[in-house]
Amino acid sequence: MSLSFSFFSKPFPLHSQTYFFTHPFPPPILCFSPKFKTLSLTITAAAADADAADASTSPTPQSRNSASFRTKPPHQVNVLVVGSTGYIGKFVVKELCRRGFNVVAVAREPSGDGTRNVVERELTGAAVCFTDVTNPASLEQSLEALAVPIDVAVSCLASRSGGIQDSWKIDYEATRNSLAAARHRGAAHFVLLSAICVQKPLLEFQRAKLKFESELAGEAAKDPDFSYSIVRPTAFFKSLGGQVETVKDGKPYVMFGDGRLCSCKPISEEDLAAFIADCVVEESKAGRILPVGGPGKALTPLEQGEILFRLLGRKPKFLKVPIGVMDFAVGALELLAKVFPAMEDAAEYGRIGRYYAAESMLVIDPATGEYSADKTPGYGKDTLEEFFARVIRDGMAGQELGEQSIF
Incomplete structure (x- = not known):
């Protein structure tokens, strides 16, 4: 009998492409939306100039009635999902589409021939936008190119490795980029998939999540027309x-x-996706931190x-x-x-x-x-x-x- 423990993990790159010539531009952004019937190509400014351009040309939030989306039928509500190709993100996209929302699914640019089609099939029913959430200028411009307003944003972003730099790059910075981009497109509500373990923060990804949670609450405190829901699930079945x-x-x-x-009170991916979808429009879940486990x-x-x-x-x-x-x-x-x-x-x-x-x-x-x-609420049936x-x-x-x- 042998027992081994593996703590070494090699994170996958968040975004990679091969160029056969030298140029000063980050990758172009292509957004195709069969639902919204748009096809847009955007070439962003040089990465070195991104911060300056963002500071001088950042769009202001579009003027929209923040509560109005809750009174509309789902087919009139546009929901942005970042982290849409992740373990939970795919189920969230599927559930939102099933309920009839107009879903814009943000995905990393895949590598390899034909992999775009694979991603689009996984996210059937959504308008898929390939971009880089770690690059605020690219994310802003890709959503601008899609040319649709956003009512609600849902973040299912999470570090793939749990490493120190990766945690801050994804759990904090990329999620913050997504909030800013969604707000600039008019988002009045932000649903964050966090984790119940942030209650006792001993790890970097927990600290990164908590920092963003604090800033999200601060954003709502500054703007009475903006709200949030922070979802803190227990263990997933897969774990x-x-x-x-x-x-x-x-x-x-x-x-x-x-x-x-x-x-733990483990929860299935389908039940968690349903709970997150509830948070999109249920006013009773706005402005709250929501721990959730499975039934039983x-x-x-x-x-x-x-x-x-x-x-x-x-x-x-x-x-x-x-x-x-x-x-x-x-x-x-x-x-x-x-x-x-x-x-x-x-x-x-x-x-x-x-x-x-x-x-x-x-x-x-x-x-x-x-x-x-x-004190740990149960939800769902699985x-x-x-x-x-x-x-x-x-x-x-x-x-x-x-x-x-x-x-």
């Missing part, structure tokens, strides 16, 4: 499915400590493993790893990072693993300072047991763990 195949193959279910260290009771890792073994019809077999193993690994990585600065992200990945091995994904009761299942049964039957296709898997 708990990584051991299904190994247990199915006869290996033990691995947990830290006694298996009761970290509880909170589950410990021990209980999650028991569900899995019951579904497989097998006697439970657990491997309990002392949390000190994680502490040692993190300590070693942090020591290396002091000597080799290039190891800073590796140390951060270790801290991320340690955090999720020990901290519950539940609301912290301010009166006691403890995690509280009772259960973890149903998810496990589906993965046992069909595998993890579409539920890939990505770069932050621990086991």
